[in-house]
Amino acid sequence: MQLIQFMQFIMSKFCALMPSSLIRLLGLAGLVSLGGCSGNWGWYVVNPATETGRQNLAFLIDGLYYTIGLSVTAICISICLGLLVALPALSNRRAPKAINRIYVELVRAIPILVLILWVYYGLPQVASLSISVFWAGVLALAISDSAFQAEIFRAGIQSIDRGQYEASHSISLNYRDTMRYVILPQAIKRILPALGNQLVYMLKMSSLVSVIGMQELTRRANELVVTEYRPLEIYTVLVLEYLVVILIVSAGVRWLERRLETN
Amino acid sequence: MNPPATQAFIKVRDVSKYFDKFCALDSVSLDIELGQKLVICGPSGSGKSTLIRCINRLERHEAGEIRIDGIVVDDSPTGSAVLRNNVGMVFQQFNLFPHLTILENLMLGPVRARKMAEADARDLAMHYLERVRIPEQFSKYPAQLSGGQQQRVAIARALCMAPKIMLFDEPTSALDPEMIAEVLDVIEELADSGMTMICVTHEMGFARQVADMMLFMDHGKIVEMGSPKTFFTAPESDRCKLFLSQILRH
Ligand SMILES: Nc1ncnc2c1ncn2[C@@H]1O[C@H](COP(=O)(O)OP(=O)(O)O)[C@@H](O)[C@H]1O
Numbered sequence: 001m002q003l004i005q006f007m008q009f010i011m012s013k014f015c016a017l018m019p020s021s022l023i024r025l026l027g028l029a030g031l032v033s034l035g036g037c038s039g040n041w042g043w044y045v046v047n048p049a050t051e052t053g054r055q056n057l058a059f060l061i062d063g064l065y066y067t068i069g070l071s072v073t074a075i076c077i078s079i080c081l082g083l084l085v086a087l088p089a090l091s092n093r094r095a096p097k098a099i100n101r102i103y104v105e106l107v108r109a110i111p112i113l114v115l116i117l118w119v120y121y122g123l124p125q126v127a128s129l130s131i132s133v134f135w136a137g138v139l140a141l142a143i144s145d146s147a148f149q150a151e152i153f154r155a156g157i158q159s160i161d162r163g164q165y166e167a168s169h170s171i172s173l174n175y176r177d178t179m180r181y182v183i184l185p186q187a188i189k190r191i192l193p194a195l196g197n198q199l200v201y202m203l204k205m206s207s208l209v210s211v212i213g214m215q216e217l218t219r220r221a222n223e224l225v226v227t228e229y230r231p232l233e234i235y236t237v238l239v240l241e242y243l244v245v246i247l248i249v250s251a252g253v254r255w256l257e258r259r260l261e262t263n
Numbered sequence: 264m265n266p267p268a269t270q271a272f273i274k275v276r277d278v279s280k281y282f283d284k285f286c287a288l289d290s291v292s293l294d295i296e297l298g299q300k301l302v303i304c305g306p307s308g309s310g311k312s313t314l315i316r317c318i319n320r321l322e323r324h325e326a327g328e329i330r331i332d333g334i335v336v337d338d339s340p341t342g343s344a345v346l347r348n349n350v351g352m353v354f355q356q357f358n359l360f361p362h363l364t365i366l367e368n369l370m371l372g373p374v375r376a377r378k379m380a381e382a383d384a385r386d387l388a389m390h391y392l393e394r395v396r397i398p399e400q401f402s403k404y405p406a407q408l409s410g411g412q413q414q415r416v417a418i419a420r421a422l423c424m425a426p427k428i429m430l431f432d433e434p435t436s437a438l439d440p441e442m443i444a445e446v447l448d449v450i451e452e453l454a455d456s457g458m459t460m461i462c463v464t465h466e467m468g469f470a471r472q473v474a475d476m477m478l479f480m481d482h483g484k485i486v487e488m489g490s491p492k493t494f495f496t497a498p499e500s501d502r503c504k505l506f507l508s509q510i511l512r513h
């Protein structure tokens with residue numbers, strides 16, 4: 001009984017956002033995996049039929065706000081940063097290419113968790129500025145992801161036919177206009193699926209920002225586990241939360257891909 | 264073969280172009296007057312494309328000099344400006360912008376490079392679409408058009424920049440046979456209207472109609488140059504004779 005109520009509560013939280021087929025799939029998966037061994041579970045901690053259960057659930061789910069806020073802000077910044085880093089790679093000269101390579105290789109070599117710690121605890125000492133948990137997380141995620149974005153942009157731009165540059169040249173477009181009106185619109189269309197995958201990656205990596213105290217999904221689950229001592233149930237909710245968000249994003253990316261194809 | 268001493272509109276002097284060690288253009292000299300129609304032919308790999316791409320600075324030559332309207336074509340501001348203001352190009356593969364509609368393809372240059380008002384650019388674009396006889400296609404995307412239509416759009420796109428000279432690099436080589444005529448007709452009309460042009464093509468019927476000078480290239484050199492009449496009836500070099508006999512056989 002509790003289990004079904006629990007599933008219903010989760011569903012009602014997400015219903016508006018999800019395609020109905022996804023809901024059915026998730027519900028089924030949940031019943032099959034959890035129903036079989038319900039004897040060991042203590043669902044009361046997140047039972048929406050009780051006052052504390054509801055409070056706990058709301059506490060967990062409100063972390064979405066930060067997880068999504070972190071990820072979306074970070075990906076916007078990392079896309080801009082990635083594009084900036086990708087452009088010198090397209091040059092014929094050696095120095096700009098080297099700058100691109102060094103940036104990409106360096107940033108890719110740093111683990112995200114280490115970067116988060118360094119930005120939050122280290123940067124204020126170096127630059128003597130105070131940085132909020134949110135912006136430290138955004139900055140670390142964005143820098144880390146920008147190396148991948150740069151590679152995606154570079155590949156996308158390089159996949160555009162040389163004839164497009166030559167045609168732009170022959171109608172007197174300068175470099176900026178060629179990029180802005182001819183090359184980038186085509187390149188971005190091609191890399192949109194890859195950008196969508198980066199957003200999924202970012203949503204997952206944002207869980208690491210919990211270590212510096214960001215009240216996102218993972219941090220809230222950890223805190224609730226400390227007070228309630230029901231790790232199994234609470235982390236299961238956490239898994240479902242990520243699952244739902246990421247399935248929605250993936251579906252969105254596929255929808256976008258299909259729409260772009262028909263155009 | 265010696266160019267006259269008068270001030271030609273385009274002067275190509277001893278231009279050489281190397282790809283690594285390979286010599287694609289070997290000290291080529293050439294003069295084109297305003298209003299002249301030059302047709303270039305020659306076997307594949309003889310340097311025809313390289314020559315007109317050097318004129319348009321899509322390739323950088325290592326030696327020699329190209330002048331348009333007396334100004335040296337190079338990377339300097341004046342060199343780029345004289346190119347921008349005078350030279351249009353049509354490619355074998357059309358190179359239309361696939362993400363833009365036909366109208367947007369035509370308006371991009373006038374609006375962004377010439378800073379023309381959108382409404383004026385639209386009128387200009389429609390004017391040239393009518394001249395290439397496809398005004399009704401203005402709102403479509405390039406992929407929705409046939410090859411012949413796409414190439415006519417490419418011609419209109421170049422014309423929107425009001426060039427004094429048009430360069431054509433095998434404009435019909437990528438087309439299905441039944442579409443070649445509609446493109447050649449448009450180019451012929453353009454020639455009749457007085458446009459200066461250099462056209463690389465193997466369409467010899469078209470060349471006879473349009474050219475007032477024929478040019479045969481082989482191995483990066485100009486082998487034969489002359490009026491269409493002497494060129495087709497009494498070519499001097501054996502290589503040119505052989506080439507013409509091969510190309511005119513069918
Ligand atoms: N970008 C390039 N890199 C190396 N070699 C090239 C390049 N472009 C052309 N070539 C060579 O230069 C020669 C002349 O090429 P091209 O002018 O395109 O010939 P055509 O247009 O007469 O067929 C060819 O042998 C070709 O292989």
Ligand SMILES: [Mg+2]
Pocket residue numbers: 311312313432433
């Ligand atoms: Mg060629």
